[in-house]
Amino acid sequence: MLNFEMYEWVNILGLIIGLVFGAVAQAKQFCFSGSIKDYILTKSTKRGASVIMAMIVAIVASAVVSSLFELDFTTTQYYKSNINYVTIILGGSLFGAGMMLADGCSNRQLVKFAQGDSNSLITIVFVAIFAYATAKGFLYGLFSPLTNNSTLIEWSSFIQNSTMNIYVIVGILVLFLLYLIKDIKRIMTLGDGVIIGLLVALAWYVTGVLGEESMERIIPLTGITFVYPTAQSVELFMFYQVNELSFAISLVCGVLLGTFVMTFFNKKYSFGCTASQNLNRTKYNMLGGALMGTGGVLSIGCTVGQGLTGLSTLAVASGVAIASILLSGTITALILNKYNKLPMCFIFEWQDRPDYQI
Template sequence: MGIPTVVGRFSMDINWILDITGDTGAAALVGLTVGVIFGVSSQRSRFCLRAATVEFARGQLGPRMAVWLLCFSTAVFWTQTFALSGLVPLEQARWLSSPGSLSGAILGGLIFGAGMVLARGCSGRLLVLAAGGNLRALLSGLVFAVTAQMSLYGVLAPARSALAGLWVTGPANIELTSFLGLGPYAGVAIGAVLALIALAASWRAGIAWPVLVFGSGVGFSVGAGWLLTATVSSQAFDPVSVESLTFSGPSADTLMFFMTASDTVDFDVGLIPGVFLGAALAALLAREWKLEGFEGAKSMRRYLSGAAMMGFGAMLAGGCAIGAGVTGGSTFAVSAWLALTAMWVGAVLTDYLVDQPKTRARGPAAA
């Protein structure tokens, strides 16, 4: 039984869900489901782009790099497989259907990457940590969400719009495999090759198989998001966007949803609670849930300034480390790959300029 047959049966089975929840309610339920998968997988695998970039900046190819590469390759493989099978119309996704801001990707990515190192975690990682009782991550996540909202509609919106408009593709974004003439199977092949490299790096780093399973689960949640929203969109009467994981827009939308008691629900509003629920359950079952606070005023300033930088940078880049770096990257949108590269550059430079001097000053024994 092939993938299209399985999903075809699933498409017929969701009609009763649409009848009960409505179109937007079904989208919110999909967001909740995808969020739970991501939350559990991320908490158990310790998935974190910031940790991976720090390893890279210090000349290591360790477990965090391997887990990140495993997640990314899995997301690319499943997303491209579903698209090749005709199950996910990626051309309808925002990353490919809208013009891409190359200036926003570069500048926003650099700002986000620097903020990610200062906050000691990307926006998705902060949400997972907050679900495990980390109050530093909870407050930083709120600052991230508020700044993202300010960058989208508030006082920071004019600056974001001006920077994003400096260099734009049009009328739609550039899809890299088509632009390079690589053929329809290139995306799946690239995902498979990257997965083999990730497995080799994981073996070299001595990563246990449960971590490999959950690390690939993070990437699979991205593919599942594309597949499930595409399935709901094809069955729904009202417009439902074909989308997947990201944390900049959904964090801002979820914050406003609970602040204004809005009755409008969608994928974004279901996603954030789903991630929090999944990560909290995983932390509780593993007996890793514990309250943690700030270590002092200096630490607090660092975390919150980094969170604010991530909020603005994510909205300028078109997405966060997950939204642009993994979800957008899985579509091969040129602006997403530029944003991901800029995030790595910003994070590596910030670690080299801010954190590594402190480590060298403490000496080898402290390191």
């Protein structure tokens, strides 16, 4: 009964990784964009600390997996030849603005939708449409003079897309983490970051080690990412004969299912937060989704695809991408907050604070 082909086991494990990711993200509301919003609105650093912890664990755990099983991360999309840093920065900037306008990045929208926020479905659909259009459709041709510009590619070659020093990057992240947590005892509350970081390394193992044994299909060495896989999921839903179920699509389905199941145990976050504030979010969801779909493809990943998975390979391009996303997201959030359009859903703060509330 369990006599599956190896590529089927890869898909099953992708579904399981997604299940765990969705359950953890729902229980703790793990979110890149939310961590920025928390600090701007309440000076809370709890979710930001979880994000940094996930980065540290993803980098270290992926390095261990790479060393033990001889995985070559330079064969992944994060080290693609003819890198164009202008495109990377533009894509990251578009994605960062989009995730703030839509109130959540691509994986966050999957979690929000599965936990009961129907507005997020609008964003998911627009992410899928514009990601596909940028990768293979009308927008691909529109951006082609920029993405394939020989002058920009030549300029980009002066900064080689090499591997960053793991000790320097992890050291910087550890210092940043210590600044955010203030009290070393609080590290014990960042379990969500640890689990999600480990899932990144597990994804590398599944696609790189188990996937290598697949004789029926070629399994590319990939990690956890959500923008283009969301587009692929919609394509699979509409044209099943054309597209085949993959690790990335299984991952997206797992996040939705894991979040939905966790919502039954954790009622605290199982609703949208903007309806009661009299804000019409539809236009923001549409525009934000469009920007994230386009930007995520141009920057070769989203906050998770570049901020965790890409960064775990220590590619220079991933560092540039996530820096662009965070800078753009912060600027956009500050502008939205100025006009009182940055809604606060919940308060996330350290439980050892006397003024802690939720």
